[in-house]
Amino acid sequence: MRIESESVTGTAGFPATPAIRATIRAAIVAAADKLTAVSTWLHDNPEISFQEFKAHDKLTTFLESEGFSVDRHYAGLETAWKATFTRGTGPTFGLNSEYDALPGVGHACGHNLICVAGIASLIGLRAAMIAHDIKGTVVLLGTPAEESGDGKVRLLERGAYDGIEACMMAHPAGESGKGVDGLIRPCLAVRSIGVEFFGKPAHAANAPYQGVNALDAANIAYMSISSMRQQLRQGEMVHGIITHGGDAPNVIPKYTAMEYYCRCGDADRLDKLIAKIVPSFHAAALATGCEVKLDISGLCADLRHAAPLAEEYANVMESEFGQHIDVDLTEAGRRMGSTDFGNVTYAMPGCHPHFVITELPPKVHTAEFAAIAATAPAHEQTYRVASGMATVGVRFLTDKAFAERTKKAWRESMDEVGGLVDVAKWGANPAHLQ
Numbered sequence: 311m312r313i314e315s316e317s318v319t320g321t322a323g324f325p326a327t328p329a330i331r332a333t334i335r336a337a338i339v340a341a342a343d344k345l346t347a348v349s350t351w352l353h354d355n356p357e358i359s360f361q362e363f364k365a366h367d368k369l370t371t372f373l374e375s376e377g378f379s380v381d382r383h384y385a386g387l388e389t390a391w392k393a394t395f396t397r398g399t400g401p402t403f404g405l406n407s408e409y410d411a412l413p414g415v416g417h418a419c420g421h422n423l424i425c426v427a428g429i430a431s432l433i434g435l436r437a438a439m440i441a442h443d444i445k446g447t448v449v450l451l452g453t454p455a456e457e458s459g460d461g462k463v464r465l466l467e468r469g470a471y472d473g474i475e476a477c478m479m480a481h482p483a484g485e486s487g488k489g490v491d492g493l494i495r496p497c498l499a500v501r502s503i504g505v506e507f508f509g510k511p512a513h514a515a516n517a518p519y520q521g522v523n524a525l526d527a528a529n530i531a532y533m534s535i536s537s538m539r540q541q542l543r544q545g546e547m548v549h550g551i552i553t554h555g556g557d558a559p560n561v562i563p564k565y566t567a568m569e570y571y572c573r574c575g576d577a578d579r580l581d582k583l584i585a586k587i588v589p590s591f592h593a594a595a596l597a598t599g600c601e602v603k604l605d606i607s608g609l610c611a612d613l614r615h616a617a618p619l620a621e622e623y624a625n626v627m628e629s630e631f632g633q634h635i636d637v638d639l640t641e642a643g644r645r646m647g648s649t650d651f652g653n654v655t656y657a658m659p660g661c662h663p664h665f666v667i668t669e670l671p672p673k674v675h676t677a678e679f680a681a682i683a684a685t686a687p688a689h690e691q692t693y694r695v696a697s698g699m700a701t702v703g704v705r706f707l708t709d710k711a712f713a714e715r716t717k718k719a720w721r722e723s724m725d726e727v728g729g730l731v732d733v734a735k736w737g738a739n740p741a742h743l744q
Contacts, residue, residue: 400446521562
């Protein structure tokens, strides 16, 4: 879908002049070989969530060598960091870099590319601010544990995003099926529920009546929730498994465990969905005489793009590189995944484009996609995307009307879901869902 905006029509006041854009591109091109070396190192040395110790040291050392002010182990998280560039007094624009990998398949979600996209954008913005006397601050947060652990949620809780007025990051994607170069779509809110049932063991043949069967409780809960699906609203999803079903067929199981994911279109509806699900676990425990323990994760909120940021990015990518970004911020366009950047978009205006790095079928979280994330074409596209984000950042820093329009659109988006919330309170095991 084509989006017209001031950047396309050339309306007076759009600050990213051809000279500024050229400065951004030149700075990123000049750094490309070094950035690709960093990305390749990350790809060859994958570390899972909250274990990104080598990546933390590699990235902070690189950023310091590039002349940025760097806070290591930022906000009390061992593998988080913050890089900052300030010139004079002005607005603050944020970027995110991810760098955790997946167990077994390494960088099959392309976080090596996400990481250098953020760094490249920072480098491009700094060059533009120096060369064209642009005032303001750019903050790049190194955010660990996106795949498992909700690192950005923890950073939000610790105030790491305080002072940032708008934030962007970009994520690689496989073939979109739409013949486009990128997508900007909302994503789902999600919480996970860990469930444990505690019974009493007994010999299954000799004295089964002496046991309390924890597997029966798990089965009852599973069937109860499966039966409930008919009554769920469109867009509400519940999927779960039994992770431990017992130890031996001839022993009444004394312990079983389950894990569920609940997803929905927004945070408020998600809590209402979970409130429907939780009684099934308690009822199963009551029916079998078991004890039950629930461990409800912190909220990974739905991703709510600020429309002006999304539109500006799409227009920049088309005018600069001839690339078509499919923007659909409606419920119908929602992607079925989830990301902890969703919580960021409840705290401030944000935008999280996906960019296509292959026209082949492999999707993220596969070994095939991991291999593609190491290729030269994937890196070339990453640097185009970084240039696009940096150009959006320039507009936010220099065009007060655009910045205010971005904030206004975000506030209106928050009104659609019940108003501003304290995202720091979306923690694990909330009392109202137990």
